Amino acid sequence: MSPASRESGGRDLRRNAPIFAALGDATRLKLLTKLSRGSRVSIARLTEGSTLTRQAITKHLRVLQDAGLVRGVRRGRENLFELEPEPLDEARRALDVISRQWDQVLARLKSFVE
Amino acid sequence: MSPASRESGGRDLRRNAPIFAALGDATRLKLLTKLSRGSRVSIARLTEGSTLTRQAITKHLRVLQDAGLVRGVRRGRENLFELEPEPLDEARRALDVISRQWDQVLARLKSFVE
DNA sequence: TTCATATGCAACCTCCTGGTTGCACAATAG
């Protein structure tokens, strides 16, 4: 068994806190869905249609980037952002860890009741 | 198709922001793993072994409860907390939505390169 | 060159979050 999963199972889950925190904002989720269409999008275009300032959007993108969910590549005068697949998969796996234990608990409970 | 999934796919994702926000804290993730063992645990016992105050733990539990991830039931003088399975599953499904689109994008990209 | 576009940086503001302390109160234990 790997060291991470041996130690009470909580450590590798706790590692994902920054990712979840980055996901815990409606504006940022909106940005992610815009980016999930696949093309690289500039900050200006990501700001279009939002009530927020370009600077606000920039800050949100920074948060997403620090969490590793997104990456910005420079092209000419614009900064194009694209999704970064791996961390999200990891977060999903982390949720799997809890809900799997959860399921076991429920199954145990159910068999106890029946 | 449901109304939620029809509207640009982003709305039902954005609904999960509070859940992700609740998950975005190391202390709360630790609490969740403690609770994922299945038994109902009192605030006092959840506080044991932590460097934080009971009040701090209480506040975190409140956040988890407001996000619907946890539920407190009163027994005598103590407040026992237990997990609430459904919202977490929903959050996981929400992540699935992004990463599935993501995968499609990557697949498209790959087939384009090859 | 000259103008417009896309961004970056920094200062500033307000409000929420995470944490503490102190006190009051209900429920058990002896």
Added chain:
DNA sequence: CTATTGTGCAACCAGGAGGTTGCATATGAA
């Protein structure tokens, strides 16, 4: 009854998050 245990509530505090504005700068277009 009295002491102890488990909570709840409120006030308070420091720091960070989200947002704005103003200005500087690089690139592209004409």
